Amino acid sequence: MKKGWLVLCSAFLIMLSACGSTPAAKGQSGSAEKIEELEVHFIDVGQGDATLVKCGGQAMLIDAGENDKGVLVQNYLRKQGVKALDYLIVTHPDSDHCGGADVIITKYDIGTVIMPNYSKDTASYRDVVRALDYKHYQVTEPKVGDYYRLGDAGFTIIAPNKDDYGDEANNYSVGILLEHGDKKFVFTGDAEEEAEKDMIDSGMDLSADVLKAGHHGSRTASTDDFVAMVHPEYAVISCGEDNEYGHPHAATLNTFRGLGIKVFRTDEQGSLIALSDGSTITWNASPSDTWKAGEPVGTGSGKKAEQGMKEITYILNTKTKKFHRLSCDSLPTENRNDSTQSREEIIAQGYAPCGRCNP
Ligand SMILES: [Zn+2]
Ligand SMILES: [Zn+2]
Known part of the structure; x- marks a missing residue:
C-alpha cells in the first residue's frame, strides 16, 4: 500500500517535470534560445x-x-x-x-x-x-x-x-x-x-x-x-x-x-x-522549374550597346584564327583583336582555342 503510493507519487512527479520543461527533442520549439531572424x-x-x-x-x-x-x-x-x-x-x-x-x-x-x-x-x-x-x-x-x-x-x-x-x-x-x-x-x-x-x-x-x-x-x-x-x-x-x-x-x-x-x-x-x-x-517564391539555360546573344543585338562599356573577354588572332585568355603568354602582337564576346560567339565565328592557355 505504502509502496504503491510512492510509485504513484513519483509517476506524478515525472509527469510534472515533463510538463514543466518543453520537449527539447521536438524541432523548432526546442529549448534552444530563440535567435533573431x-x-x-x-x-x-x-x-x-x-x-x-x-x-x-x-x-x-x-x-x-x-x-x-x-x-x-x-x-x-x-x-x-x-x-x-x-x-x-x-x-x-x-x-x-x-x-x-x-x-x-x-x-x-x-x-x-x-x-x-x-x-x-x-x-x-x-x-x-x-x-x-x-x-x-x-x-x-x-x-x-x-x-x-x-x-x-x-x-x-x-x-x-x-x-x-x-x-x-x-x-x-x-x-x-x-x-x-x-x-x-x-x-x-x-x-x-x-x-x-x-x-x-x-x-x-x-x-x-x-x-x-x-x-x-x-x-x-x-x-x-x-x-x-x-x-x-x-x-x-x-x-x-x-x-x-x-x-x-x-x-x-x-x-x-x-x-x-x-x-x-x-x-x-x-x-x-x-x-x-x-x-x-x-x-518568397517557389523554386524555378524551367531548367532553361541561357543563350549567348549575337553580335547584332541592341542589348549590347544598351549595356554600355564591355570588358575584354578574350584576345583574338585574326590571322591564325586562334583565341586566347588575357593571361596567355603567347598573345599575338600583330593581327590582334581584343574581343568582348563570349566563348561561344567567338567559336561560332570560326576561332579555335589556343592550345597553351586552353580558353
Ligand atoms: Zn567576374
Ligand atoms: Zn560576375
Missing part, C-alpha cells in the same frame, strides 16, 4: 550580383551590381530600412560586382569593407577606390578562417586561398560561409574551377543549405566536386534576363538537377528573399 536578399540587378544580409539590426552587402545599378541597390537598402552597413564585401573588381559600390560607399556609413588584394585598371574599380579615399575607409583583406559576427549570425572567410591567380580576376573572389543557427549559406562571387578546388583542398567544412551559384551559373564554376562538397538543398543564380554570356549554362543546371538541388534565379523570378529562423529557411 536572418534575411538574405538576392537583389535582382540584372547581369551581376548584389546580396543584402540582415540579422538582429546589423546589415551586410555583398557586391553592388553594375555601374548603373548603384542607385537601384541604394533604393533597395532604403526600403529595407538599412541606415548603415556593418560590412561591405566587394568580392572582386569586375564591374558587375563592384560597379555600384561607389554609390553605396559614398551614401552609407560602413563598419568594415572587405576586398581582395587584386586591383583592376578600369573606370569602375577606380571609382570604388576614389569613394573609399573620400570616406577615409581602410580596406580589410580577406583572410581564410577569419570570423565576423552579424547579429545572431556570423560568417567565415573561405576564399581566396591564394595570393596569386594570375590575371583571372574571378578567382580572387572573396568567398564566405554564413551561419545562422543550424542553417548555412555559401557565397563565392565569381570564383571558378581553380578557386573552387582550392576551397575544397583547404579542408574546411563547406556543407551548406544554400549555395549562391558561382559566376552567375557559368559552367566555369559550380564544378561537380565543389557542388557535391557543399551539397546544398537550394542554389541561387544571379544573372540578367537574356544575358549575352548565356548564363546560366546548361552544364550547371544539369549538375544541380542531377543532385536534386532546387534552383532559384533572379533572371526569371526577380529579387529572391530567404528567411532563416535558425532551423528552417523559407523563401
